[in-house]
Amino acid sequence: MMNNSGEPAVRARGLRVVRGGRTVLDSLDFDLHHGQVTGLLGPSGCGKSTLMRAIAGTQARVSGTLDVLGSPAGTAPLRARVGYVTQAPSIYDDLSARQNLDYYASVLDPSLSRAERADQVARALAEVDLEDHAEQLTGNLSGGQRSRVSLAIALLGSPELLVLDEPTVGLDPVLRRDLWNLFHRLADERGTTLLVSSHVMDEAERCRRLLLMRAGRVLADDTPEELRRRTGSATVEDAFLRLVDAEKEAEKEAGRNAAKEPRNEKGTGAGNPGTPAARGDQPGNDPAPHRTPDAGGTAQ
Numbered sequence: 001m002m003n004n005s006g007e008p009a010v011r012a013r014g015l016r017v018v019r020g021g022r023t024v025l026d027s028l029d030f031d032l033h034h035g036q037v038t039g040l041l042g043p044s045g046c047g048k049s050t051l052m053r054a055i056a057g058t059q060a061r062v063s064g065t066l067d068v069l070g071s072p073a074g075t076a077p078l079r080a081r082v083g084y085v086t087q088a089p090s091i092y093d094d095l096s097a098r099q100n101l102d103y104y105a106s107v108l109d110p111s112l113s114r115a116e117r118a119d120q121v122a123r124a125l126a127e128v129d130l131e132d133h134a135e136q137l138t139g140n141l142s143g144g145q146r147s148r149v150s151l152a153i154a155l156l157g158s159p160e161l162l163v164l165d166e167p168t169v170g171l172d173p174v175l176r177r178d179l180w181n182l183f184h185r186l187a188d189e190r191g192t193t194l195l196v197s198s199h200v201m202d203e204a205e206r207c208r209r210l211l212l213m214r215a216g217r218v219l220a221d222d223t224p225e226e227l228r229r230r231t232g233s234a235t236v237e238d239a240f241l242r243l244v245d246a247e248k249e250a251e252k253e254a255g256r257n258a259a260k261e262p263r264n265e266k267g268t269g270a271g272n273p274g275t276p277a278a279r280g281d282q283p284g285n286d287p288a289p290h291r292t293p294d295a296g297g298t299a300q
């Protein structure tokens with residue numbers, strides 16, 4: 001789904017991120033659609049958090065094109081329009097849930113009156129079903145309750161895009177279901193775009209669209225139904241495993257073909273990974289023009 005301008009909510013082309021001298025995201029091309037819940041799934045270490053940080057504008061060494069709500073990721077106009085919840089919630093243990101939210105509401109929009117802030121805070125607490133624990137110190141809340149405080153903070157100011165890094169990890173099945181219902185309500189009723197990561201494949205079935213990642217690359221960008229259909233699988237997990245197996249087989253085949261290639265005088269075969277053709281960077285494949293967004297307060 002596009003918005004009125006016809007632009008997707010997030011547009012990545014030739015997106016690349018280098019961390020510690022290693023390319024951890026490589027040539028990612030995808031769109032996130034307005035008003036949809038997209039699941040970002042893949043094994044541990046495949047690059048989900050790095051991609052989310054890039055979209056939220058907190059990741060260094062991002063190259064390629066990454067536009068968020070029509071502006072380069074991480075630029076000032078996006079600050080109030082994008083809500084981002086990391087895996088490690090940044091909340092103050094010695095403040096109550098309500099005080100935490102009130103503090104963040106005042107930082108996010110210093111022009112709000114006390115009454116306006118109180119309204120926003122009450123609404124966000126209600127949305128994550130935390131009203132009964134609003135006055136408790138967050139240091140005394142359970143893990144799941146603390147994650148909901150973080151989520152409530154991200155909901156302040158009604159952001160158009162919510163980037164949620166494993167928001168349901170460690171939650172019991174009832175809370176997980178309630179949170180997924182909340183994500184869909186936000187998308188359906190407010191038109192919020194959500195990108196939600198998980199490494200639990202059964203959560204994929206709850207998403208309208210999926211980005212499946214493996215080893216820093218997008219393995220599939222599809223709806224759960226279409227993914228199951230085209231791989232002939234009963235579940236998204238099976239579909240993912242089939243795609244991984246097919247990719248590994250293709251990699252092996254490419255390796256065998258490269259080994260068979262006659263070597264030239266310098267000892268590099270035509271299919272060697274060091275040659276431009278094998279890297280896919282011959283002129284016709286270059287996703288130019290590349291643009292490096294301002295990465296803001298950044299992680300390496």
Ligand SMILES: Nc1ncnc2c1ncn2[C@@H]1O[C@H](COP(=O)(O)OP(=O)(O)OP(=O)(O)O)[C@@H](O)[C@H]1O
Pocket residue numbers: 019020021022024042043044045046047048049050051199300
């Ligand atoms: N500061 C860093 N320096 C170098 N490499 C890093 C750094 N942080 C992460 N990486 C590497 O980047 C890759 C992607 O990490 P990332 O945290 O994005 O993965 P993930 O899919 O979110 O994993 P998980 O599901 O376990 O949270 C991993 O191989 C990781 O080892």
